[in-house]
Amino acid sequence: MGTALQKTIHQLKSENREFFHMALSVDCVILGFDENELKVLLIKSDLEEFSDQWSLLGDLVRPDENLDSASYRVLKERTGLDDVFLEQVYTFGDVNRHPAGRVITTAWYSLINIKDHQMSLAHNELHWHPVSEITTLAFDHKKILDTCLHQLQSKIDEHPIVFNLLPEKFSLRELQSLYESIHGTKLDRRNFRKKFFLMDWLIDVNELEQDVPHRPGKLYRFNADRFSDGKKVKLQEHA
Amino acid sequence: MGTALQKTIHQLKSENREFFHMALSVDCVILGFDENELKVLLIKSDLEEFSDQWSLLGDLVRPDENLDSASYRVLKERTGLDDVFLEQVYTFGDVNRHPAGRVITTAWYSLINIKDHQMSLAHNELHWHPVSEITTLAFDHKKILDTCLHQLQSKIDEHPIVFNLLPEKFSLRELQSLYESIHGTKLDRRNFRKKFFLMDWLIDVNELEQDVPHRPGKLYRFNADRFSDGKKVKLQEHA
DNA sequence: TTGGTATTGTGTATGGCTTACACATTATAT
DNA sequence: ATATAATGTGTAAGCCATACACAATACCAA
Numbered sequence: 001m002g003t004a005l006q007k008t009i010h011q012l013k014s015e016n017r018e019f020f021h022m023a024l025s026v027d028c029v030i031l032g033f034d035e036n037e038l039k040v041l042l043i044k045s046d047l048e049e050f051s052d053q054w055s056l057l058g059d060l061v062r063p064d065e066n067l068d069s070a071s072y073r074v075l076k077e078r079t080g081l082d083d084v085f086l087e088q089v090y091t092f093g094d095v096n097r098h099p100a101g102r103v104i105t106t107a108w109y110s111l112i113n114i115k116d117h118q119m120s121l122a123h124n125e126l127h128w129h130p131v132s133e134i135t136t137l138a139f140d141h142k143k144i145l146d147t148c149l150h151q152l153q154s155k156i157d158e159h160p161i162v163f164n165l166l167p168e169k170f171s172l173r174e175l176q177s178l179y180e181s182i183h184g185t186k187l188d189r190r191n192f193r194k195k196f197f198l199m200d201w202l203i204d205v206n207e208l209e210q211d212v213p214h215r216p217g218k219l220y221r222f223n224a225d226r227f228s229d230g231k232k233v234k235l236q237e238h239a
Numbered sequence: 240m241g242t243a244l245q246k247t248i249h250q251l252k253s254e255n256r257e258f259f260h261m262a263l264s265v266d267c268v269i270l271g272f273d274e275n276e277l278k279v280l281l282i283k284s285d286l287e288e289f290s291d292q293w294s295l296l297g298d299l300v301r302p303d304e305n306l307d308s309a310s311y312r313v314l315k316e317r318t319g320l321d322d323v324f325l326e327q328v329y330t331f332g333d334v335n336r337h338p339a340g341r342v343i344t345t346a347w348y349s350l351i352n353i354k355d356h357q358m359s360l361a362h363n364e365l366h367w368h369p370v371s372e373i374t375t376l377a378f379d380h381k382k383i384l385d386t387c388l389h390q391l392q393s394k395i396d397e398h399p400i401v402f403n404l405l406p407e408k409f410s411l412r413e414l415q416s417l418y419e420s421i422h423g424t425k426l427d428r429r430n431f432r433k434k435f436f437l438m439d440w441l442i443d444v445n446e447l448e449q450d451v452p453h454r455p456g457k458l459y460r461f462n463a464d465r466f467s468d469g470k471k472v473k474l475q476e477h478a
Numbered sequence: 479t480t481g482g483t484a485t486t487g488t489g490t491a492t493g494g495c496t497t498a499c500a501c502a503t504t505a506t507a508t
Numbered sequence: 509a510t511a512t513a514a515t516g517t518g519t520a521a522g523c524c525a526t527a528c529a530c531a532a533t534a535c536c537a538a
Contacts, residue, residue, distance in 0.1 A: 004299035006286060009262055009340030018302045020259040023248055024332075024343055047245060060243035063257045063341055067332025091330040091345045093263075093306025101248030102302055104263055106330045158393075173485085190488075191526065208534090214484040215533045236526070412514085429517075430497065447505090453513040454504045475497070 022102040026071040027058035027141065028086075029107065029148040030079065032114035032128060033165040036174075038181045039114070039128040040145065041079070045138040047099065054129065055138035056145070058105060071108040078126065085111040085164040087155075089148050097140045109148040111164035132181075149182075156182060157234055160201060163222040171209050171217035172196070179235060187236055195235060200226050261341040265310040266297035266380065267325070268346065268387040269318065271353035271367060272404040275413075277420045278353070278367040279384065280318070284377040286338065293368065294377035295384070297344060310347040317365065324350040324403040328390050329383075336379045348387040350403035371420075388421075395421060396473055399440060402461040410448050410456035411435070418474060426475055434474060439465050 004012065004019065012019055030041040042054040057078045061070040068088070076082045086108055093104040114128065131149065136142055156162050162178050176192045196202055202220040209216035243251060243258065251258055269280040281293040296317045300309040307327070315321045325347055332343040353367065370388065375381055395401050401417050415431045435441055441459040448455035 003297070004262075005264060005297055005339065005342070007339065009260065009342070012262070019262050019299055021248065021302050022263060022300070023243075023251070023258045024261060024263060025244060058242070058244055060258055061261070061332065061343075063260050064334060066334055067330060067343060070332075088329060090327060091306060093300065093309075093345070095303060095305055100244065100246065103244070103248070104300075104306060106332070171486095188527075189486090190528080193487080194489095195525095212485085213535060215486050215535080217486055234525095410515095427498075428515090429499080432516080433518095434496095451514085452506060454506080454515050456515055473496095 022104060024061045024067075025058050025098075025103050025105040026061060026067065026074055027056040027105050027107050027144055028071055028074050028078075029056060029089075029109040029145055030075065030112060031109060031131075031148075031152070031165065032112050033178050033181070034114045034128065036177050036181065037130045037132065038165075038178075040131050040134070041126055042129050042137070043078075043127075044125045047138075049099070050138045053136070053138035054127075054134075054141075056107075056141045057126075060103075067106060071106070075110055079112070079117065081112060081117060085161060089151050090144075092140060092144060094140070099139070105144075107144045107148060109152060111152075111161060113165060113167055115167045153182060158232055160222070160227055160233060166222075169205055169207065169219040169221055171219055172202075173217055175220075183235075185236075191236060199233075261343060263300045263306075264297050264337075264342050264344040265300060265306065265313055266295040266344050266346050266383055267310055267313050267317075268295055268328075268348040268384055269314065269351060270348060270370075270387075270391070270404065271351050272417050272420070273353045273367065275416050275420065276369045276371065277404075277417075279370050279373070280365055281368050281376070282317075282366075283364040286377075288338070289377045292375070292377035293366075293373075293380075295346075295380045296365075299342075306345060310345070314349055318351070318356065320351060320356060324400060326394075328387050331379060331383060333379070338378070344383075346383045346387060348391060350400060352404060352406055354406045392421060397471060399461070399466055399472060405461075408444055408446065408458040408460055410458055411441075412456055414459075424475075430475060438472075 004017070007015075032039050032041065041057065043057055045051050045053045045055045057074055059070065059074050061067060065073065068086075071086060071088075072082065075084065075086060087110075089107045089109055091104065091106045095102060097103070098105070131145070134142070134145065137145060156179065162175070162182070165178060166174060172193055175196070176187055176189065179192075180187055201223050203223045205219050205221055207219040209219065243256070246254075271278050271280065280296065282296055284290050284292045284294045296313055298309065298313050300306060304312065307325075310325060310327075311321065314323065314325060326349075328346045328348055330343065330345045334341060336342070337344070370384070373381070373384065376384060395418065401414070401421070404417060405413060411432055414435070415426055415428065418431075419426055440462050442462045444458050444460055446458045448458065
């Protein structure tokens with residue numbers, strides 16, 4: 001009982017096998033947090049026939065580049081950023097998922113700080129969309145987006161990754177409202193603050209919010225030194 | 240700024256692009272629990288040059304089959320099983336990960352009940368190996384195995400999937416020892432039992448263990464009706 | 479300058495869950 | 509019959525999660 005993997009690709013090609021009517025792509029779910037909303041960076045569909053639909057940012061993987069390099073390349077080409085949080089989520093490989101042919105795609109999500117990088121994507125067809133308002137996307141991209149968001153929800157309860165979405169200095173309200181918009185819940189303000197101070201993840205930078213029409217909150221930055229993989233971020237369940 | 244995804248595969252092929260020197264495979268980490276140990280099903284490497292090394296069970300994805308269908312096919316071809324737990328974990332795509340050429344692989348893990356299916360894999364080069372004794376595997380398969388095991392560890396704390404590894408009727412000791420061998424920890428027996436009874440996930444089938452050289456334990460089966468996605472299985476952390 | 483407004487900053491009591499821990503019981507084997 | 513080896517069971521202590529209210533502060537408008 002043999003499998004195709006027993007042969008080299010050159011052997012397969014000389015046998016005229018059909019394995020090479022496929023292509024592999026990466027798609028990036030690039031998330032940002034702005035105006036108290038979680039937003040995703042979308043582009044008018046790459047394909048002309050789908051040009052009225054928004055799609056994720058993706059490209060084919062090149063034969064000479066690693067899979068993760070491909071996703072970093074897409075991110076860099078589209079946003080100018082390279083030192084950002086990027087994580088693989090899932091690979092989608094249904095036969096008819098893409099109109100251009102058999103394209104299997106690996107989805108990645110990236111968390112970036114919109115405020116500090118707003119200028120970089122002034123060019124071309126890119127726009128930030130509130131994720132809560134997205135009902136349809138091109139191809140199977142809505143499903144990909146949902147999968148990434150679901151993974152993000154699990155992940156933020158285990159690891160302190162939300163700080164990638166915030167500016168270097170942020171208020172506790174911003175932090176709480178970020179957790180709330182990712183989880184779609186309301187949290188108790190006092191317990192939220194207590195929790196984060198107890199975990200010792202925040203450093204008081206001795207500054208106050210500016211330009212707010214009310215009492216300004218203190219600003220903090222993330223205490224990366226304090227991060228240990230064992231600690232959990234679990235917050236309240238309901239409320 | 241265009242990407243290769245803007246073109247159909249036929250356009251790309253007529254341009255003689257290099258995207259088609261790649262192939263896509265699936266690799267299955269098939270796990271079982273036997274003699275109080277977690278075991279993985281391995282095969283003598285598919286490639287002759289690596290025939291002294293063990294490898295995971297995999298094959299190329301066919302052009303006309305979905306990605307998940309490919310992993311189910313591999314499982315069915317190798318073990319005869321089809322109604323089993325199988326879940327995608329991660330896609331590995333380093334340029335030089337496979338000696339046969341550019342092969343990107345999607346890893347899956349499967350949880351099966353060895354005892355009830357022992358006969359099916361009498362044929363060929365397959366063998367169960369205790370995962371704790373595995374130090375090297377062919378290609379990057381050790382890395383793939385480790386990734387799957389790590390994912391399994393996280394997963395069993397959130398979802399009641401370990402039952403897939405047990406026979407229909409099992410003792411509490413078997414269940415506890417399964418958790419212990421996946422997590423590599425020791426758990427308190429009384430608290431473990433209390434926890435599971437409290438969650439109401441076990442049904443007493445009014446039978447006792449057979450052929451044990453000591454007082455036999457009661458047998459239970461998993462109460463699938465009681466399963467709600469919200470419940471967590473979190474056990475003690477240390478001990 | 480004053481009063482109104484909106485949001486920040488703070489503590490405590492309750493209940494539930496987690497943990498640590500010991501001894502009598504039961505089937506088997508000699 | 510006796511020794512052996514594992515099963516089956518309960519309670520107390522501490523920690524964590526939750527619910528909840530009021531004073532302080534900065535801005536704004538009159």
